[in-house]
Amino acid sequence: MRYTKAIVSILLTVLLVYALNRPWGTIPAFAPLLSPFVGFWQNAETDTAGDEEFTLGGTTEPVTVIFDDLAIPHVFAQNDHDAYFAQGYLTARDRLWQMEFQTHAAAGRVSEIVGDRALELDRYNRRLGMGFGAEKSVKAMMTDARSRESVEAYTAGVNAYIKQLKPSDYPLEYKLLGYAPEPWEPLKCAYFLKYMSGVLALGADDLNMSNVLAKIGPKATKELFPDYPFHEDPIIPVGTKWDFKPVAIPKVPTESRPVIDPITMNWPEHDPAIGSNNWAVSAQKSASGYPILANDPHLTLSLPSIWYQMQIVTPTMNVYGATMPGAPGVIIGFNKRVAWGVTNVGADVLDFYRIRFKDNTHREYWHDNQWKPVTRRIETIKVKGLPNVVDTVLYTHHGPVMYMAGQQPFAKNVPIGYAARWIGHEESNDFLTYYLLDRANNHADYRKALSYYGAPAQNFVFADTQKDIAISPNGKFPLKWKDQGKFLLDGTNPADDWHGWIPAEQNPHVKNPPRGFVSSANQSSTDPTYPYYINWQFAPAERGTRINERLTTMRNATPDSLRMLQNDNLNVRARWSLPVFLPTVQTQKLTGEQKKAFDILKTWRYNNDIAEIGPTIYTEWMRQYMNGVWQDDFPNTDSTTLRFPSFDRTLELAEKDPAAQWFDNVKTPPRENLSDILTQTLQSAVDSLIRLHGPVGNAWQWGPHKATKIAHLARLDALSAVNVQIGGGNGIVNATTERTGPSWRMVVALGSQPKAYGVYPGGQSGNPGSRNYLNMLETWRTGKLNELLFLQSPQDKNARIRQKVIIK
Template sequence: MKIPILCLAGMLLTVLFIGTGIFFWMRGSLPQLTGNIQIQALQERVDVIRDDQGLVTIKAQNKYDAYKALGFIHAQDRLWQMDFMRRAGSGRLSEVVGEATLNIDRFMRTLGFQKLVEENYEILSPNVQKAFVAYSAGVNAYINNHTSTLSPEFQLLNYRPEKWTPTDSLLWGRLMALQLSDNFNRELLRQRLLNHLSPEEVDRFWPQDKNDPQIIASFDLSKAVPQGIFAGQHPLPWPLAPKDASNAWVVSGNKTTTGKPILANDPHLALDAPGPWYLVRIETPDYTWAGATSPGVPFLVLGHNSHIAWGFTTTHSDTQDLFIEKLNPDDPNQYLTPEGYKDFEKSIETILIKDQPAHELTVRRSRHGPILSPVLNGTANKEDGHLLALSWTALRKDDLTAQALYDINYAKQSEDFSRAVKNFHSPQQTLVMADRLGNIQLMAPGRVPVRKQGDGRYPVSGWTGDNDWVGIIPHKDLPKSLNPVDQKLVTANNKLVSDDYPYLIAKDWPNSYRARRIHQLLDQSDKLSVEDNLTIQMDTLSIAALEVLEILLKTPTTDPESETIKQKLSEWDGQLSLNATEPAIFYHWIYWLNRAAFGSLPSDASSFQTANILRLQRRLSERPDSWCLYGEKLVNEDNCVAQMTESLRRVASNYEQLDKDITWGELHSTSFKHQIFDRIPILGKLLKLKIATPGGHDTINRASPSMKNGDLWRFPNVHGPSYRAVYDLDNLDNSRFLIATGQSGNPLSKFYGNFLLRWRDGDYVKLDGKKVEKNAQHLTLSAKKTNETK
């Protein structure tokens, strides 16, 4: 049946009319950026200025009004992100999302973050508690006063946010501790491999980096023999899953053109939309802060306070252990201890699920910590008389990390900073600091366990007491350095201590490639400028690629196409730049070598399809005749040399099919994932923030490629700098900043993705508070008069 043209036109006009109506209705979710808003919680007027990039300056007459204003502004731009964070941390996602997030909620309820932060809050000082209360008042002022439409996520999920509470802000710290602590996940992986391989062979998959430039001048503790049990996988999605990488360095005034220190920092996290950071400048009569805040948190997390500047990287310490608990065969409610059988601590968690009956979860705790086995993926009905319990320093009731962050915000010199970080309990971080007096400092505060025996790499028996923790490394003995003789401090997650350090911080450390490259570039000049440090942050040379190519280029060839590939890579300078083609060839070869080296590992081959060059390099160099023992056969021969040749041949044959005009940047593009929009096919494509990117897994400009894509030539960038900053201690207003995506979390805002190009290209901004532009938007927050004050 044919539809008349007039009828079709009418239908199209109707759709257009409805779509236009929805669009203008949803525009009501955008915040008010000008005029005056009365807030009852304020003591005095606060001015909020947004420039043409969405960068915010808050001018307040006292710090508590500043916290209230920050809470209000965060809620204006990022309320759904804040709500998603607290629901994730408290195990309440399923209430609004449905059964799809039940496994996440079960895991979070087992960890018990909600009760934990309530206990943590009670021991904070009154000043810190008042700051959290003030921030919450600002968030709630927005929730209560915003009578128009809320941001699109609330509409799609059909719910309204609850009142914000001070302990909601503390959930952010526990989630960050979880993301920056990968030890238990690695223990699970090792245990799964151990069911098929010997401990010696498993250990070879985590090689030690012999070239690490140690920052500060461990011993090997005896390894406890693990028991053979089934170990599942954590249930967390990529944004919440453990991952870690960051760069930070600081040089003293003797090495700078200004005569004062320069500090650089770029923490690396999952690349999501919106990003985890919100840039702000806050001015009060006593302090001025500028840098990165996290929506949901009242304090500056990274930045400067007009006296000092500071930055973080993950220490990569081993602060988690999995203990194997043995069940009483006659009573599953008990587990074995050195003193005999003991009852589990138990609680019932009721998880509400949208459009479904509630789910009841029994959470058990042993003397070592929460029992994880029932909430790990793949462990259903496989307890076999044993359970895994998690000991983790971040689960202690007396954690004062929020207190430390508050005190860092008010430190004026290195001594204040040193006192502040004593309460920085979890996760252990390596902090760098510089003050305007010229001091530079590195400290690694945090609670790191001292074990009776073992080195934390494998799950250990919990019933004997032989593997228990016997204490925490004393704060005074943690790694630190103040004003070193070589005038610089560098940390990039690499090994922090030398072999004679008297405690075990970690047995496994990330590779040293980024740290070594930073040292190379810092040492190229006697006097470094701010601009020099910006250039270093954007560096894309891969030491890893150049070193492994020394092995790969010796590969025998059987065809001219393979020889051409070898020649092309032999002339490559190791730069993973935007318009190069060699990086695509290189990572394609790494892809096939990973399959040849690890593709048949029992149960866990996919865990080794990564961009870990050090692991592959050591396997190739130290086991030249047997590196392919656990690999997929690329050619039907047992000879590893034949597998190497075939890996190169596959690269060469596929290269002929590749459009030679396609660059590394395009093949390595970043798609910033949104937790809701990406799940809706058409909407996800319309709102996708995507950009071509340079760099690689081991470059200073971190851009870690995923190696699990079905299209062998495409390696999406999934992990990199969420924030970049370079601080000029001679003139802190000359400091430079960058975040990924933009300030707003609302896709209808012009500030949702406006930083993409700047982030990719290193086009930094200042937070100097001096820009007065015609298109700057001024909002006044004023105290709402009550009946008593009228």
Template sequence: MKLLKKLLIFLFIVAILLTVSYWIISKSLSPNYNGEIEISGLKDKVTVFYDDNGVPHINAENNEDALRAFGYVHAQDRLWQMELIRRLAAGRLAEIFGKDLVRVDKLFSGLGIEEAAAKSIEGIDKSSEAYKLTMAYLDGINQFIEDGATPLEFYLVGVEKEKYTIKDIYNVFGYMAFSFAAAHKTDPILNEIKEKYGSKHMQELVSSFSENLTVNKTQKNPEIKATMAQALNLIYDKLPVSPFIGSNSWVLGPEKTANGKVILANDPHIGFSQPSVWYQSHIKTPTYEIYGFNLALTPFPLLGHNREYAYGLTMLANDDIDFYVEQNNPENALEYKTEKGFSKYEIVDKTIKIKGEQDTTYQIKVSRHGPIMNDIIEHLNDERPIAMQWIYTKLPNQLLLDVSYDMSHANSMDSFKKGAAKVHAPGLNIMYGDAKGNVGWFSSAKLYQVRDSLFRQAYLDGASGEDEIIDYVDFEENPQATNPDWNYVYSANHQIDTVRGKLYPGYYQPQDRSKRIVDILESKKKFNKEDMKDMIFDITSSTASTIIKDMLVGVDVNSLSPSGKKAYETVSNWDGRYTKNSVAATIYNRLLFEFYKATYQDEMGSGFDIFLNTQTAKRVLAEQVKRQESVWWDNVNTEAVEKRVDVVNGVFNNAISFLEKQLGENVDDWRWDRVLSVEHEHAIGKAGGILRKLFNVGPFTTVGGNEVLNNQIFHLDSTGYYKVKSGPSTRRVIDFSDIENSVAVIPTGQSGNVFSPYYKNQALQYVNGEFVKMKLNQEEIEKSDQKLVLQPK
């Protein structure tokens, strides 16, 4: 008994010590939201009020002080995120995570992002306001590194803090540009289909691209003045930083709103992670004000608003990457063929540092089209040298200092458009609305022309000179709409209007979300902010009910089991709504997998799993389900010649059999919330166990699905469970009739510091479709009981 008593006392003391230790650590490592701090370089005192969601409202007497303070507070909430993203683009992840990340490092260090950054930095106008503010922002970050608390992650992985440079900032935009691109996931698959199976198989795929389109139409009116697929897929699975995926946005002109003022809605779709992508801030000086959403290590917001105007973005999805097959000189492998003879490859030496192991070095050959991908992707199964030409590295990069500065410092739609016109890559749909009643959509990218009939989504001929860029398109010829007759602009990564008489090629999403936007906006004459909040969380597919009816034509219902007949009736009558208790949503998504598998897997082999989740697969679906005759119906691995009726009956029976084994024989139990979940993973939380519980946020059940407005993006696969990988990175609704009560929400929380009260405080609000206010009213802001004063040192 005495022994037990001593043991209990011992365990109690240990528990107390652990609790006290955790409290001490959390207090010493958490962000500082109150008190006074001295930092050098300030001309005057800067006051930062933190609201009840941890958003810093920065009040400064001049813009440089404001950006220096912003750099400091941004770093204290998101330094670990900054560290990851700067290392990713530079190929330095293995340095902290070990050899498993060498493949990732080799890819990104070989893409030429750092070299492009160096060239861009050489051309910077160091007397410009944009440059001065950028350097002030960096100085604020670096002063926090010097004087602030080190985040827990740095101790856990054993990495020393390093100060940041302007090159790190450019590298962030390089990563963003590459993650926006889809060619590296799609072109190798399409090229293999073309080379293995010929024109019939290829034509059936690409002919679908011009069908079932909701085209983003061009109309320009004056401003209102009065007022490598599989290989790359393996690499992408290891990324600890979110890739950019898609997005929705719409801007309603005064004629479409109940209060006669512009309303802007925007929700960029980005890979889920913890911390979430955007960091919010409100900066106010005597000459400037913006409520912005910034990426890690970026001084100027890519999403923002104030009392005069608002802007957002979506991914344009234009094709800005081309792969070229080079021909080596048979007598000298360091030379490649051109139409003018042989040229020498540029040779670039690279070194990757690996935690706990010796450094590894490698060489990259670079042709006139770009790096040879065989040199940077070890498991690329192609003996031919494949070069990647990417507009981001091919042309000078103005994205950082000119574009993001101009957009966040505009004084009219015209001045805003001048900033949007400078984007060359990644391609963006830039959305605009203002208090004067202007609305605008700009497809911002350096579009280009090649010879007629050249299909750019397969490998091009690098030697002949016939597949080169012929001309670049002037921005005024890019599809765009300003104050159009239909009184709204919108974007959902869908097909843009014609350029020089032809639809511009790209990796556009199917029309599902764009059609839903148009259907809703055309359903009545006037909308208010509450309507827009409901719309941005909408969970109805505009196409699923039609697709399922077309897919099920030919299914022998009489031969089905009782469960099969009930499932058939349930999914046949589905309205396309992805509610938690929807049974039809579960059946539909299993049918999709079985349909894709039966149609394409035999020809594509190991490439099928990648193809299954590409834009190409989504875009061909609506046409393929209707085809009575198709070269894809026949299974090339059997002697029989299968027809459509064989495929659809096999698909339905396989789907029902799978669901019975997975979820039980009672069809009513096949609810969507049993198979769909979302968890926001932290780079260290991926290790599992106690680290998962400490750093990850979730898992949660949720509503929505692929290609609905509340776009919960998951991969179709054989498991029958759908783990949401991406979705709205923020939902914003900005109403110029009530600008001080505009709203937003982010997936987890404002801070990336696990000891912050704002680490995950918005997670449930986000899942439930709720919003929080983006405060602009100074009197309301100053009521905060959290006030950090930055004094000149």
């Protein structure tokens, strides 16, 4: 009996300790997490102490770091190496988990952390050739001494931070997910670039467009999917002369297009809300007589914040701006003489080639009338708690064959048996562009910096104290025949290969246009007079149109005028379409609530403000209207996936041809026209909103209905900002949708000293236990900006300075 009691109690104790010391499924190991000695309690940050000095041993001279009241570091180093070392160290201190997680994701290593539920995601990233591309990029960045030094010093800085960590110091997410940080390496910087290319340059409609072509034929396809939109105001102003002699443009092959294999896939949820705005107004338009520049990149909003603010001062530069955790240098920012910003181009830089293998061994494929060898890349995916998964990826000269017949694709826009040719596979030294921009003095330096840039292609806006303003849709653009890559391509025919590159100096660009401003909002790069093909579709024209109309009338601009434009909530799509749509609605068919909603739309001033009900009704109506018009003509079936024509094209049709056959629902006996579809979908849109929110009332307001969420990267709601009340929306200059929006807003007024302002929805710290995790959110939400402290020396006096740290 005595023994039994002893044994049972010991057994119970050991079992309890064991159970509390290990994770169960997604539940983390409880005791180490709860322990105040090592667990999450250790991540609760108290207010920063006074000035500090510590020795890391990685710098050649001491580095002084001044922290301001928003915990933004201002780094003063005596040489570039020390500056990048400090940047790596400080970024890791605030954002280590985020840096590592994003590069793990790009490298297809999420399964290592969370187990086999991420296996398909990892397989997808690896089959896309993320590793293949990152390895090439790291080679390119290591060949140039400038980028090599910055990447190596940055890496050393990150590692200096990791090395001093005890498990109790690990960022919270490591404790929740139960793993430890590993050393940083230059390859991870390259993976970060691939991650951004993955976010911004992976759009592909090739398969769905081929299916559309097969279904409705070339004539109707051309008619419904035109190469230039109905409403457009391109980035390079119409009428700009091309100051170059174009190289020979490849001829459109005359051979018939390949037959498409039937493929079972659904139309992917492309996010049209990932875009950005930037513009610069000329000296004549500004009150100060110097240009003013603004930029707000729109991304899927996430926490820890996507950007990390920093000022870096060395004998070769004094630059301030938004950096990206994982990349040395400043990406969007300004120095004493210049300011620059970026928006995404959305070039057609991902194409799919149908591969004909010789036989089932897949050792050779047919190209240019001969059999060519297939190379194999072995991908070993570590899976937490399970044996490794080994995946062999076949590579042709086009790129990796992402999926063979019979394999289930993860992303639905990838054709089975097709090789992916992607800009992310190219060697390019994109860091060098930012390295040079950080130090640029004038327009010539800017042009030079841009010539090194590869991907993801960006519209680089520029302004300087010599009163030049400029913009250039820039990146490595493949030289193609017109529409090459609008549809799937033939992997056997060399005429379908990419034909080199558009010469970098011939990328679209404009300097000091007569209209007195430059701008971009992801719309068409140029009008159709540009000799080369960049893409056949771009983001819709609404944001660009609104920005340009306001900038056209702007006089005596100040930073505040630009800030107000960043927060413009006018819904141009509604302004264009409601005057066409509302008069055709058959109001006699509407019920009481439907009529109420209709009347709200009639008096709505097209503003997507928080308290408006109009945008809620309009957005839901238009969603159902687009489905109502096109669902019957382009149904996704088990064997084909199709896509709808754009809203722009549909509006053009409604204005010019309201009786078009496309408005008829072929699934119903009567012949519908535009008016019928608009009435039916307005009725059903109002009915679904009633089901969601009850009768028309305050619950229908745009802010609560949209309920913007800034999600934590690990998708943990408790660490996210939910139900953020803010206006704007898709296609609005203030492009804040449910999940996406301005990830950084910046306004820079140049002058004898630059005056700059900026904010992002989050904070400098990636630690949910820090006061600086979300401290900028309210400023961002209310459309305000913080002044950016541009210090000249570590001795500068300013009331906002909080702490001085010396790193030795």
